[in-house]
Amino acid sequence: MPSTTVWLFFAILFSIKKYESEEFIPQEKIQDILNIIKTTILFRKNMAEKSYKCESPNCNRKFDEYERSLTNSNNCIFHCNKDNWYELEGENKNWQISEEKREYFWKKLNESIIEQNIYRSDKLLNRYSFKNFIFPYNYGNFFPRDTLDVTNFSKISKDIYFEECVFLDNIEFSFIVFDGVVSFCDNLCSSEIMLSNCEFKTLVAIKNEKEFKGTFNFYNSKFFDEVRIENSHIRELELFSCEFNSLFNLNNSILHKIDFEYTKLKGVSSFKNTKFINKLDLSNSLISGELNLLGIEVTGINRETARIIKNSFEQQNNIIEANKFYALEMKEREKELEADLKKGKNFFEWLVFKIHGISSNHSQDWLLALFWIINFTFAIGIIENNFSMFGVNFISFIPFIFIMTISLCLSTLENIFKNIFLIFFSLISYGLYSLITCDFQLYKVVNHINPFSVMNSWDNLTFGEFLYKIIIAYLIYQLIISIRQNTRRK
Numbered sequence: 001m002p003s004t005t006v007w008l009f010f011a012i013l014f015s016i017k018k019y020e021s022e023e024f025i026p027q028e029k030i031q032d033i034l035n036i037i038k039t040t041i042l043f044r045k046n047m048a049e050k051s052y053k054c055e056s057p058n059c060n061r062k063f064d065e066y067e068r069s070l071t072n073s074n075n076c077i078f079h080c081n082k083d084n085w086y087e088l089e090g091e092n093k094n095w096q097i098s099e100e101k102r103e104y105f106w107k108k109l110n111e112s113i114i115e116q117n118i119y120r121s122d123k124l125l126n127r128y129s130f131k132n133f134i135f136p137y138n139y140g141n142f143f144p145r146d147t148l149d150v151t152n153f154s155k156i157s158k159d160i161y162f163e164e165c166v167f168l169d170n171i172e173f174s175f176i177v178f179d180g181v182v183s184f185c186d187n188l189c190s191s192e193i194m195l196s197n198c199e200f201k202t203l204v205a206i207k208n209e210k211e212f213k214g215t216f217n218f219y220n221s222k223f224f225d226e227v228r229i230e231n232s233h234i235r236e237l238e239l240f241s242c243e244f245n246s247l248f249n250l251n252n253s254i255l256h257k258i259d260f261e262y263t264k265l266k267g268v269s270s271f272k273n274t275k276f277i278n279k280l281d282l283s284n285s286l287i288s289g290e291l292n293l294l295g296i297e298v299t300g301i302n303r304e305t306a307r308i309i310k311n312s313f314e315q316q317n318n319i320i321e322a323n324k325f326y327a328l329e330m331k332e333r334e335k336e337l338e339a340d341l342k343k344g345k346n347f348f349e350w351l352v353f354k355i356h357g358i359s360s361n362h363s364q365d366w367l368l369a370l371f372w373i374i375n376f377t378f379a380i381g382i383i384e385n386n387f388s389m390f391g392v393n394f395i396s397f398i399p400f401i402f403i404m405t406i407s408l409c410l411s412t413l414e415n416i417f418k419n420i421f422l423i424f425f426s427l428i429s430y431g432l433y434s435l436i437t438c439d440f441q442l443y444k445v446v447n448h449i450n451p452f453s454v455m456n457s458w459d460n461l462t463f464g465e466f467l468y469k470i471i472i473a474y475l476i477y478q479l480i481i482s483i484r485q486n487t488r489r490k
């Protein structure tokens with residue numbers, strides 16, 4: 001091309017020279033024309049020489065002097081560092097200083113999307129692939145919409161892949177029907193990727209092993225095919241009023257915050273080994289499909305969610321897991337009763353719940369029930385002993401109160417070493433009991449622990465002993481139920 005221009009230049013020069021002799025055009029005009037042609041050619045030559053190639057891996061995009069002046073680096077506008085494109089105002093970014101650069105970025109991006117649309121009909125290239133892109137703020141939609149009518153959806157039939165990109169600010173894809181795959185893989189983001197009011201006809205896949213510190217917001221979207229968010233660590237997933245019609249797979253992922261409000265789960269939802277760090281609330285979601293929740297980890301959970309999870313495990317005959325969530329359900333019920341109690345309601349119900357929780361963790365913890373049987377008996381044994389030998393001796397209440405207080409503290413403890421503490425303290429109680437009563441072989445304990453031992457006659461049963469028998473009978477019942485809960489088959 002440059003050689004053609006040079007030839008053209010000589011041709012024009014020749015004709016001008018020819019006209020010059022005939023005094024057809026004034027001398028000054030000719031000089032002006034000559035200058036214009038000269039500068040144009042020089043400029044074109046310079047531009048052709050100063051073409052740059054993006055140094056980002058897998059890019060190789062060529063760009064000109066103007067783009068170079070905007071990026072101020074060896075990377076193109078898509079891959080250049082954009083840390084100086086905004087000013088931090090608290091947690092927000094102010095992008096005013098980079099208006100020209102941002103406009104150029106989105107203009108070039110749209111051009112390249114259109115280019116792909118026109119030229120790349122090849123099946124293999126039937127996708128938008130954004131690799132290592134650094135996205136600045138964009139006012140409006142990522143794929144520009146022809147209309148502002150919200151009932152009029154844009155349609156994108158190509159697959160879209162975002163790989164190892166950085167989203168510096170919010171990005172929006174709203175009111176779009178995605179006919180191809182939508183995939184986000186190992187991106188960095190601390191803001192929001194908004195995919196609200198969309199329809200996803202095929203696979204949606206998100207994989208982010210490093211923490212994705214932003215939000216994926218699918219507000220009011222519909223998924224007609226699989227949604228795979230596996231082995232990912234995501235700060236926030238907004239699924240308000242979404243509809244999942246096929247498999248929703250969240251396996252082996254960590255989620256800090258997730259919103260299932262009015263979410264319809266119509267297909268199989270699999271949360272295998274998924275960790276919900278902040279809260280999981282399924283109480284307002286509509287679940288008509290199957291739930292697979294094996295190995296699920298939750299920290300904050302309300303009663304209804306615990307009940308839903310328990311039910312799901314029960315349906316799959318996974319009684320051990322179901323029991324775990326039954327205990328959580330009970331704990332939440334207890335909290336509700338505590339709130340009622342503050343309003344002066346349901347005192348007895350609260351009391352029964354409390355005792356049930358302390359004695360056996362709502363029939364889940366057989367060791368706790370056994371711990372109470374042993375320690376309560378040792379504590380009573382110490383008093384009984386002194387009663388019979390020395391008459392009423394209030395000093396004997398000291399070890400009794402000691403054993404009971406520590407037992408109460410230990411049974412409400414939530415610690416992974418709780419069981420070790422329980423066993424260790426039982427040994428201390430045994431030491432105290434045997435030293436005070438000299439009953440090293442636990443002869444009296446064994447005889448008293450049997451709730452029916454003296455029931456065959458009316459003679460020896462004092463009212464105190466009668467109360468003891470009732471409590472021990474209750475604890476033994478809890479022990480049996482707890483063991484059964486952990487081993488039963490439906």
Ligand SMILES: [Zn+2]
Pocket residue numbers: 054055056059060061075076077078079
């Ligand atoms: Zn590039």
